[in-house]
Structure formats: C-alpha cells, structure tokens
Amino acid sequence: MGVHIPPPPPQGQPASIHSPGIGCLTVTAQKALMDQIQQLDRVTLYTDVNFRASFILNGKVYVDSICLNDLDILFWYCEVDRSVGSYDLEVLHTLASDLKVVINPRGFEVGLDKYASHLALKRAGVSVADTILVDYNNLRYLKDLLDEWGYAVLKPRRGGYGKGVTLLGSFAALRDTIEYIYSTARGTPDKAYLIERFYPNSSDDWISTTIINGELVYGYRKRDNRFVEFGNGFVKVYDALEIGGEVDSCEVPPSYRVEALKAYEAIGAEVIGFDMITHCSQPIIVDESTFPGYYDDLFAETGQGPADAFYRLIVTEIDKLRHRCE
Ligand SMILES: Nc1ncnc2c1ncn2[C@@H]1O[C@H](COP(=O)(O)OP(=O)(O)O)[C@@H](O)[C@H]1O
Numbered sequence: 143m144g145v146h147i148p149p150p151p152p153q154g155q156p157a158s159i160h161s162p163g164i165g166c167l168t169v170t171a172q173k174a175l176m177d178q179i180q181q182l183d184r185v186t187l188y189t190d191v192n193f194r195a196s197f198i199l200n201g202k203v204y205v206d207s208i209c210l211n212d213l214d215i216l217f218w219y220c221e222v223d224r225s226v227g228s229y230d231l232e233v234l235h236t237l238a239s240d241l242k243v244v245i246n247p248r249g250f251e252v253g254l255d256k257y258a259s260h261l262a263l264k265r266a267g268v269s270v271a272d273t274i275l276v277d278y279n280n281l282r283y284l285k286d287l288l289d290e291w292g293y294a295v296l297k298p299r300r301g302g303y304g305k306g307v308t309l310l311g312s313f314a315a316l317r318d319t320i321e322y323i324y325s326t327a328r329g330t331p332d333k334a335y336l337i338e339r340f341y342p343n344s345s346d347d348w349i350s351t352t353i354i355n356g357e358l359v360y361g362y363r364k365r366d367n368r369f370v371e372f373g374n375g376f377v378k379v380y381d382a383l384e385i386g387g388e389v390d391s392c393e394v395p396p397s398y399r400v401e402a403l404k405a406y407e408a409i410g411a412e413v414i415g416f417d418m419i420t421h422c423s424q425p426i427i428v429d430e431s432t433f434p435g436y437y438d439d440l441f442a443e444t445g446q447g448p449a450d451a452f453y454r455l456i457v458t459e460i461d462k463l464r465h466r467c468e
C-alpha cells in the first residue's frame with residue numbers, strides 16, 4: 143500500500159497554501175492518521191509516495207526506484223494541479239487502470255468541474271440547481287429561459303471561495319458580461335459558459351456537509367462574515383482571502399442528508415462535500431467540493447478522533463481488496 147497524505151502548510155496563510163502538493167488535512171489529523179496507518183496489520187506500507195514527483199514509462203509510474211503500478215492500493219489526499227489534462231491528474235488516471243486509487247481520480251475530476259458534477263447529480267435524481275452550458279455563439283437561444291428565470295448565476299466551472307460567482311438579473315446582463323469576456327480575452331479557459339438558475343435563499347439556511355467513505359461526518363454553516371452582498375439584496379458565500387474557516391457545526395435535517403448521500407454515490411469520490419441552500423423549504427445543492435471543509439473542532443464534537451473517518455476509509459478499502467483476493 144502506498145500513501146501520499148502530506149501535512150498541511152502553516153495555518154491562516156493566503157492563496158498560495160492551495161498550491162499543488164500541499165496537504166489538506168489539519169496538522170493534528172494528518173499526524174493522527176499517519177500514526178494509525180503505521181499500526182495496520184499485514185500491510186506492506188510505503189509512505190510519502192509522492193505520485194506527483196514521478197515519470198511515466200509506457201503506463202508505468204516511477205517514483206524514485208518504486209514502480210507505483212506494483213502497489214495494490216494507493217491512498218492520496220493533497221492539492222493537485224486541477225487543470226484539465228494536468229500531469230497530476232494523468233498520473234492518477236494512469237495508475238487507476240492498474241490498481242485501486244483512493245481518492246478515485248474519476249470521481250475526483252467529476253467533482254472538480256461544476257458542470258460535470260451538477261450533471262451527474264441531475265442524472266441521479268438529486269436536487270441540484272438547474273444548469274446550462276452554452277457556447278459563446280449560441281447565447282441568443284437563452285433569452286426566453288432567462289426571462290422566465292429572472293435571475294441567473296454565472297460561475298467559473300472550477301472556481302472556489304465564491305469568486306467570480308456572478309448574479310445576473312437579465313438576459314442583457316448575461317449577454318454583455320459574456321461578450322465583454324470575449325471582446326477582451328477571446329473567450330474563457332472554461333471553453334463554454336456555466337450558468338445556473340438562481341434560487342432566492344437565506345444565509346440562515348445555508349448548510350455544507352462533509353462526507354467520507356459514505357458517512358456524513360458533520361454538517362456546518364458559515365458565519366455571517368463569510369457572506370457578502372450578491373446583488374439585489376441577496377447574499378452569497380465568499381472568502382476573499384481563500385483561507386476557509388469561520389464555521390459552526392449544525393444539524394443536517396433528514397431531507398438534506400438524503401440528498402447529500404445520493405450525491406456522494408453519484409460523484410464517486412470517497413471524500414467530498416456539498417453546499418446546499420434552501421429554497422421553498424427544499425434543499426438544493428449548488429456546489430460540490432473535492433476538498434470539503436475539514437475542521438478538528440467539528441470532528442471533536444462528533445466524538446471521533448480527528449482522523450477516524452479517514453482511517454475507516456482506508457481500512458474499508460483494504461478489506462474490500464482482501465475479500466477480492468481471497
Ligand atoms: N444557483 C444558486 N442560487 C442561489 N445562490 C447560489 C447559487 N449558486 C451559488 N450560490 C451562492 O454562491 C455561493 C458560491 O457559489 P459556489 O457554487 O459554492 O462557488 P464556489 O465553488 O466558488 O464556492 C454559494 O455558497 C451560494 O451562497
């Protein structure tokens with residue numbers, strides 16, 4: 143078994159802490175997890191198998207003198223280059239055709255792209271925002287739909303922290319915003335434009351969930367200082383410094399739990415989170431997060447150790463593998 147779950151950077155630093163290779167667990171959780179992993183029985187363990195510091199020869203991935211394809215299972219959890227076709231993602235996909243890779247890179251990459259993940263959720267019957275993908279040349283076809291919706295939300299497909307999530311109050315605003323992007327930059331790296339229906343909602347009813355190994359470990363809300371004006375009196379979640387935090391645990395009502403767990407199955411990444419708003423008393427998922435909020439204090443409130451859910455994921459996957467081999 144190979145493991146690449148590096149420690150996080152020092153607390154409270156700005157955007158650079160999200161650069162590829164950086165760990166996504168807290169210091170406490172990462173250390174606890176590594177200690178637990180060391181105790182595993184009947185497992186030959188390679189820690190610090192940094193799949194990003196590798197090369198690929200004919201589909202075989204080499205790190206130092208180790209060929210990662212000879213492992214039975216690789217666990218990884220860290221920031222990677224999230225761009226389409228990045229080396230980090232290619233390595234994980236290449237390995238996944240020969241061994242069990244957790245986090246599953248297919249599910250992980252679906253989770254990175256709001257379009258792909260919204261679609262997966264819609265197809266699975268999950269309550270997710272209505273979603274449009276449109277090419278620059280075909281904007282005019284949206285006029286009637288936008289008139290009906292009233293408001294729409296334009297989003298970066300691989301965005302985060304609420305940045306660039308734009309509330310548009312008319313078809314004209316949408317057209318002009320997108321044509322501005324075209325006129326200045328000849329288009330977006332997103333290729334096509336992702337637009338959602340806007341659902342009026344209150345910040346009091348916003349809920350996020352963290353799910354690990356099919357288990358909804360906790361729900362939380364963002365504090366008021368993590369909401370900003372969205373336009374027309376509405377608010378959105380926004381984090382100028384990109385540092386996360388400012389959350390409090392909350393109950394996850396049964397109907398929200400059901401949607402989140404259906405969504406977990408639909409995406410297929412073993413660790414994921416969903417942001418939900420409430421509209422007409424119903425939960426609607428508006429965001430999927432491949433690195434869901436991970437907070438030691440919220441974990442402690444559930445009565446678990448900081449790394450227990452991750453450890454259970456690893457044990458579950460090892461057990462599945464053993465069953466298959468027996
Ligand atoms: N379709 C929507 N209707 C209403 N509010 C939305 C919608 N989509 C996003 N929001 C608001 O904007 C915030 C940021 O959007 P989100 O998709 O989560 O972007 P990011 O990935 O940058 O966090 C959400 O948490 C929510 O408050």
Ligand SMILES: [Mg+2]
Nearest residue numbers: 303304417429
């Ligand atoms: Mg979000």
